[in-house]
Amino acid sequence: xxxxxxxxxxxxxxxxxxxxxxxxxxxxxxxxxxxxxxxxxxxxxxxxxxxxxxxxxxxxxxxxxxxxxxxxxxxxxxxxxxxxxxxxxxxxxxxxxxxxxxxxxxxxxxxxxxxxxxxxxxxxxxxxxxxxxxxxxxxxxxxxxxxxxxxxxxxxxxxxxxxxxxxxxxxxxxxxxxxxxxxxxxxxxxxxxxxxxxxxxxxxxxxxxxxxxxxxxxxxxxxxxxxxxxxxxxxxxxxxxxxxxxxxxxxxxxxx
Numbered sequence: 657x658x659x660x661x662x663x664x665x666x667x668x669x670x671x672x673x674x675x676x677x678x679x680x681x682x683x684x685x686x687x688x689x690x691x692x693x694x695x696x697x698x699x700x701x702x703x704x705x706x707x708x709x710x711x712x713x714x715x716x717x718x719x720x721x722x723x724x725x726x727x728x729x730x731x732x733x734x735x736x737x738x739x740x741x742x743x744x745x746x747x748x749x750x751x752x753x754x755x756x757x758x759x760x761x762x763x764x765x766x767x768x769x770x771x772x773x774x775x776x777x778x779x780x781x782x783x784x785x786x787x788x789x790x791x792x793x794x795x796x797x798x799x800x801x802x803x804x805x806x807x808x809x810x811x812x813x814x815x816x817x818x819x820x821x822x823x824x825x826x827x828x829x830x831x832x833x834x835x836x837x838x839x840x841x842x843x844x845x846x847x848x849x850x851x852x853x854x855x856x857x858x859x860x861x862x863x864x865x866x867x868x869x870x871x872x873x874x875x876x877x878x879x880x881x882x883x884x885x886x887x888x889x890x891x892x893x894x895x896x897x898x899x900x901x902x903x904x905x906x907x908x909x910x911x912x
Contacts (some may be wrong), residue, residue, distance in 0.1 A: 663844045663888070668896050671888055675881040678848070679855050683873055686856035690863025705864060709857045716854040720883055723839060723847050727890035730837050734893055734900045737830040742904045744823040745771060749912055751819050754812050759804045764912075766797050771909045775902055787831065794824055834893050847887075851880055 666674070745767060752763045770793045773786050801820045804813055855876070889896035 663841050664838055664892060668885065668888060668892065672881055672885045675848070675884050676877055678852060679877045679880055680873070682852040682856040683859035683877070686859025686861075687863035688859075689856075690860040691866075692863075693860075694864050694866060705861050709854075709861050712850075712854045712857045716850045719847050719850055720880075720887075723843060723887050724883065724890075726839055726843075727887045730833070730839075731890045731893075731898070731900070733833050733837065734830075737826070737833050738900055738902070739904060741823075741826050741830050742908050744819075744826045746908050746911070748816075748819050748823045751816050755804050755816055756808065759800050759807075763797060763800050763804075766793055766800065768909070768912050769793055770797070771905060771912065775905050775909065790827070794827070798824070839887070839891050847884065851884070855880070 663671075749764060749767050752760055752767070755763070770790065773789050773793065797820060801817055805817050807813075858876070859873075886898070889898045893900065
């Protein structure tokens, strides 16, 4: 998805701290503005202000729910395509038994190496290196598959070629979902902007009505920051604390 590069470059820990600071700063700015407005003798209807704040906070809550749903949907997509990837590799490995030697042993060995390369990728740099390795293995697998097709023109060989092609296609689909399907920066800008405006409106209400600085604002800040952090965490595969369980791929490797 285009337009989703800037936010994803910010480390999650820095993103969380920055969100907390931003929320507190806007609350304080709103409070100071409301307090200044009151010291000048300008008053506003308390009910009207409360209604406006409720509308703004409600809109922020809606956008938070929308963004969380989008991020969790991407997370579910990654889980589903992982299972499809595991099934495709497993089927290819089993159908390799139907082809003749020496291609059979070579393909099985390459598939085992292929699965080993896919398990427990760590940092982003390591993931890039493993993707490059996966492409190399795929090229070798396809060369062996072409050799099978050249030697055997039967329906069985044709079925194996189709299976290998589907496995490579699913890998491309999974790679696209993992690397490209993210929340766009425009939505992040709207989410953070509306959150800051909502918090500023709350601060303005407190300052205008002389409610003082309640310690509860720290709880509200943490609540907003944690939800936004979770959205960012769900949206970044392999970088945060919420990751897709790779047990299915590990179980496949054991069966091979």
